[in-house]
Amino acid sequence: xxxxxxxxxxxxxxxxxxxxxxxxxxxxxxxxxxxxxxxxxxxxxxxxxxxxxxxxxxxxxxxxxxxxxxxxxxxxxxxxxxxxxxxxxxxxxxxxxxxxxxxxxxxxxxxxxx
Amino acid sequence: xxxxxxxxxxxxxxxxxxxxxxxxxxxxxxxxxxxxxxxxxxxxxxxxxxxxxxxxxxxxxxxxxxxxxxxxxxxxxxxxxxxxxxxxxxxxxxxxxxxxxxxxxxxxxxxx
Numbered sequence: 595x596x597x598x599x600x601x602x603x604x605x606x607x608x609x610x611x612x613x614x615x616x617x618x619x620x621x622x623x624x625x626x627x628x629x630x631x632x633x634x635x636x637x638x639x640x641x642x643x644x645x646x647x648x649x650x651x652x653x654x655x656x657x658x659x660x661x662x663x664x665x666x667x668x669x670x671x672x673x674x675x676x677x678x679x680x681x682x683x684x685x686x687x688x689x690x691x692x693x694x695x696x697x698x699x700x701x702x703x704x705x706x707x708x
Numbered sequence: 709x710x711x712x713x714x715x716x717x718x719x720x721x722x723x724x725x726x727x728x729x730x731x732x733x734x735x736x737x738x739x740x741x742x743x744x745x746x747x748x749x750x751x752x753x754x755x756x757x758x759x760x761x762x763x764x765x766x767x768x769x770x771x772x773x774x775x776x777x778x779x780x781x782x783x784x785x786x787x788x789x790x791x792x793x794x795x796x797x798x799x800x801x802x803x804x805x806x807x808x809x810x811x812x813x814x815x816x817x818x819x820x
Contacts, residue, residue: 631811636813637814638813638814687750696809700750
C-alpha cells in the first residue's frame with residue numbers, strides 16, 4: 595500500500611524561528627518520487643521540490659531545505675528563519691514510478707506570527 | 709506563459725444536479741490530472757489523461773467522468789451531485805508525469 599503520513603496537523607512559530615515539517619511515506623516500490631507542495635489561502639498548490647528514490651542527496655534552496663532518508667522512509671522539510679509569508683498548508687506527496695497519480699498526506703498548517 | 713487555468717472559480721449547485729468543470733493546461737503540457745480536496749484533507753486523485761486517453765482513475769463512483777480534448781484541455785463532469793461532493797477541485801498539468809505537476813487555483817464547488 596502507498597501512504598503518506600504528516601503527523602503534525604498544525605505548527606505555530608514566531609518569525610525568524612526555524613521549523614521542520616515531517617513526512618513519512620510507505621511504499622514497496624523501488625522507484626518512486628516524493629514531492630512537497632505549498633498551499634496558500636488562495637488554494638493553488640505551489641510546487642516546491644521533487645525527489646526520486648535513487649537520489650538521497652539533501653537539497654537546499656534559499657531558506658528551504660529537504661532531508662530525504664530512505665532508511666526511515668522520511669522526507670522532511672525545514673524552513674530556516676521563517677517569515678509570515680511562509681504561512682500556508684504544506685503537503686507531502688508520493689508518486690509510484692509507473693503511474694502519474696500523486697498520493698498526498700493530510701497536510702501541515704504552518705502559521706508564522708510576526 | 710499562462711499557468712493552469714480552471715473555470716469557474718466558484719460554483720453552487722443543488723443536490724441531484726450535474727456540473728462540468730474545465731481546465732486548460734500549460735501550453736505544451738499533454739498530461740492533465742484531476743483531484744478532489746475536501747476541507748481539511750489532502751487532495752485525492754480522481755483522473756489522469758495523457759494524449760486524450762485515460763491513464764488512471766481513482767476510487768470515485770461512476771458519477772464522475774472526464775475527457776481531454778485535442779488541444780489538451782479537459783473537463784470533469786459530476787452527475788447526480790451529493791452534499792459530499794462539496795470540495796475544491798484541482799486540475800494539474802505536466803509535460804510528462806516524471807516532472808513537477810503544476811496545479812491550477814481550483815474550482816470550489818458547493819452542493820446545497
